[in-house]
């Protein structure tokens with residue numbers, strides 16, 4: 001029997017994500033604010049990720065390292081007010097889970113307790129297994145993230161494809177199996193060769209969600225501002241721009257400026273008069 005996707009008015013749950021493996025494709029998009037979460041939620045995607053990419057997309061930082069727990073919680077609170085159906089996942093920021101298992105559980109808990117997210121995501125394999133186990137043990141669902149892990153940019157030497165040689169591909173597979181054993185409910189694979197992602201997807205019992213990881217993954221994720229054509233400081237190869245909202249916003253703002261300068265806006269239909277005497 002094909003596992004049905006949750007109904008349009010039904011909340012997506014962690015068990016429904018697990019049950020999707022091998023039955024239907026999963027979708028995840030990012031949102032960093034209430035309004036974007038509203039629109040993305042209405043699209044019917046399974047998961048909304050409050051990505052630490054907000055450091056670059058919302059705050060204009062060079063990379064994702066500078067964003068803080070307080071900033072992540074602020075944005076996650078806004079997203080959970082707008083998302084009625086999708087599973088909302090908070091992306092744990094750099095240094096909020098690496099220092100100790102205790103800090104990891106405490107910070108993961110804040111995403112659920114203070115921002116009302118339903119799960120957290122963190123980057124890394126063997127180095128974060130104890131954290132994943134402890135967070136899951138506390139009752140908090142964890143999504144793993146392997147391959148291009150932007151919080152390790154200083155070690156990776158840039159935003160580069162990972163797992164290209166046989167040894168690196170083997171390490172990715174070992175990490176994926178270990179994260180699954182540690183209790184992750186799904187796994188983001190970022191910028192890894194399609195055949196490597198396919199092998200991992202066939203080897204783990206949990207859904208893989210790819211970004212630049214080819215079509216064999218159980219699901220796909222993109223940054224909403226990339227697919228909408230709003231963010232264009234860089235456009236990775238794996239991005240498909242489904243619209244050009246940046247260019248459209250530019251044009252709307254330009255027309256507004258021109259009409260104000262020429263006196264065409266505001267017209268009488270946008271203005272208020274006085275009340276009529278004796279009326």
Ligand SMILES: Nc1nc(=O)c2c([nH]1)NC[C@@H]1CN(c3ccc(C(=O)N[C@@H](CCC(=O)O)C(=O)O)cc3)CN21
Nearest residue numbers: 053056057064150159160161223226231234236237238
């Ligand atoms: N807006 C946005 N979209 C993202 O997908 C994203 C972020 N921000 N911030 C965090 C990370 C950084 N990401 C990136 C950034 C750049 C490339 C990039 O330029 N990649 C090159 C290939 C590099 C190589 O392996 O040689 C490309 O051409 O795609 C990839 C992923 C993905 N994530």
Ligand SMILES: CC(C)C(=O)C(=O)O
Nearest residue numbers: 030051052053091188
């Ligand atoms: C690209 C996704 C997976 C992410 O981690 C983010 O948006 O921060």
Ligand SMILES: [Mg+2]
Nearest residue numbers: 051052053091
């Ligand atoms: Mg991230």
